[in-house]
Amino acid sequence: MVGNALTTLWLFAFMAIFCSFDAAVIKDRCPIPSQLKYNYDFNWKSRSSEWNNTNAQPASLQLVLSWTPTFCQSLPQSVQDKEFQCRNSQYFGIVVHGLWPQAAKASSVRAHPRNCRDEKQLNSTFIKRFYCMMPDEDLIQSQWEKHGTCYYKTATEYYENIEKLYQSLNIPDIAAMKSKTKTNVVNAFLTQNPKLLSSAIQVSMNAENQLKEIKICYTLNYQYVRCS
Ligand SMILES: *[C@@H]1O[C@H](CO)[C@@H](O)[C@H](O)[C@H]1NC(C)=O
Numbered sequence: 001m002v003g004n005a006l007t008t009l010w011l012f013a014f015m016a017i018f019c020s021f022d023a024a025v026i027k028d029r030c031p032i033p034s035q036l037k038y039n040y041d042f043n044w045k046s047r048s049s050e051w052n053n054t055n056a057q058p059a060s061l062q063l064v065l066s067w068t069p070t071f072c073q074s075l076p077q078s079v080q081d082k083e084f085q086c087r088n089s090q091y092f093g094i095v096v097h098g099l100w101p102q103a104a105k106a107s108s109v110r111a112h113p114r115n116c117r118d119e120k121q122l123n124s125t126f127i128k129r130f131y132c133m134m135p136d137e138d139l140i141q142s143q144w145e146k147h148g149t150c151y152y153k154t155a156t157e158y159y160e161n162i163e164k165l166y167q168s169l170n171i172p173d174i175a176a177m178k179s180k181t182k183t184n185v186v187n188a189f190l191t192q193n194p195k196l197l198s199s200a201i202q203v204s205m206n207a208e209n210q211l212k213e214i215k216i217c218y219t220l221n222y223q224y225v226r227c228s
């Protein structure tokens with residue numbers, strides 16, 4: 001009897017360790033292009049839709065997650081056919097869009113820190129290390145320059161912190177959800193992440209009411225906080 005109970009206990013302990021480990025590993029497993037684009041540097045000054053704001057003080061952080069099927073559908077077919085993430089969309093469900101340092105009490109998007117430094121193109125070893133989490137070299141480069149430079153000294157520091165946040169989240173199986181409504185997505189995240197505050201998650205839908213992005217808000221010390 002005691003022996004049986006002990007065996008069961010060990011089995012549970014083993015399963016708990018194995019399963020949590022496995023969940024983390026799956027997020028790291030994806031196909032990676034053998035060859036990246038030649039030029040994926042980002043230069044906000046050459047873009048009419050971009051601006052800089054180096055005066056705004058970061059007060060909190062927003063981890064922005066993106067739902068691959070909706071992102072890919074938003075692109076013209078010819079672009080979808082070229083995008084590695086879209087051609088391999090079954091491997092990339094919820095991915096990271098970026099981590100955004102946010103100003104307190106911002107009255108508009110321009111009040112947030114943005115494009116604080118111009119940085120050189122990240123190397124391919126670096127890009128490939130984070131590819132499963134953010135499957136696009138242009139995105140990895142541009143989020144670092146646009147948002148990361150406003151709070152972090154190096155790209156390594158920026159992406160290792162994003163990786164920690166992403167790995168620490170229990171991402172619900174969105175693909176398996178019959179009805180991907182805002183409420184259902186929020187509830188699934190709250191159920192799977194008991195410490196997450198309902199005020200620290202925001203879900204946004206596109207014009208066709210399809211799941212687009214999920215924002216999780218943190219203090220500068222990476223504690224969940226009400227999204228401002
Ligand atoms: C924006 O960048 C320019 C350099 O192109 C710099 O002179 C200016 O001070 C920056 N403005 C802000 C608000 O960061």
Ligand SMILES: *[C@@H]1O[C@H](CO)[C@@H](O)[C@H](O)[C@H]1NC(C)=O
Binds near residue numbers: 122125126155
């Ligand atoms: C690639 O970039 C990272 C981050 O900047 C750096 O630490 C690393 O040494 C670089 N590796 C190569 C092979 O250049």
